[in-house]
């Protein structure tokens with residue numbers, strides 16, 4: 001299968017590097033990472049150590065591929081969708097944080113759109129070298145009713161062929177809400193307190209992280225997705241403990257002085273709450289704190 005991985009940051013590079021063991025993969029990313037992959041290939045270390053040789057480019061415009069895996073930051077999804085729409089893509093699969101990405105992709109592309117979530121952990125060590133931090137699974141589901149199950153199965157098989165433990169779900173919205181609830185609890189709290197994920201499983205931060213997640217689960221239920229407060233609490237604690245020594249993506253963004261995905265995570269929860277005539281004060285407050293930091297350092301939108 002020809003696979004384009006649009007967004008070769010840490011997760012995109014790991015998934016793309018693994019897919020390259022079974023498919024023809026092109027990574028779309030930024031220099032100096034792209035240049036290093038072109039010159040010396042992509043090194044993966046950690047859970048497993050391997051060298052792979054995906055193609056790499058900084059310009060994905062006009063590309064054709066059987067499958068495009070989108071791993072850009074949520075605020076770059078519209079740009080990615082525009083670029084992909086100018087090419088010839090068979091299926092698009094989002095493996096991104098936050099909510100709203102699949103709608104943006106669906107608005108721009110006629111190809112089937114799959115929603116995806118993964119618990120695989122990755123960190124870009126240096127250009128050309130990604131660290132595989134922890135085993136995990138990938139779950140994929142159809143986003144639009146017309147995006148059929150056979151398409152999902154084909155992509156699941158393509159991921160499995162590359163050694164990625166992958167499942168299909170019929171309920172992609174529930175899948176994304178379940179991930180959103182975890183990110184809503186862990187990401188802003190670790191970013192604001194500048195701590196590793198494990199710290200939100202313990203006092204004094206566990207209360208705030210769980211309250212944000214429970215509140216997000218209440219909005220998920222108002223949105224028609226069955227997710228209890230107990231499930232939200234347990235999910236935050238389980239992921240925080242399983243990734244205890246990792247820094248969340250939002251913590252890493254803040255540490256590097258970069259824009260975060262707060263709008264697609266807690267910001268989405270707060271907006272969806274208003275839309276549904278509910279309130280989500282904790283998610284709103286966390287959004288304001290991170291946005292305030294973004295504005296202060298000049299990376300806000």
Ligand code: KPL
Nearest residue numbers: 186243246247248249250
């Ligand atoms: O998805 C994550 C992120 O950092 O964005 C978690 C699950 C919190 C792992 O770090």
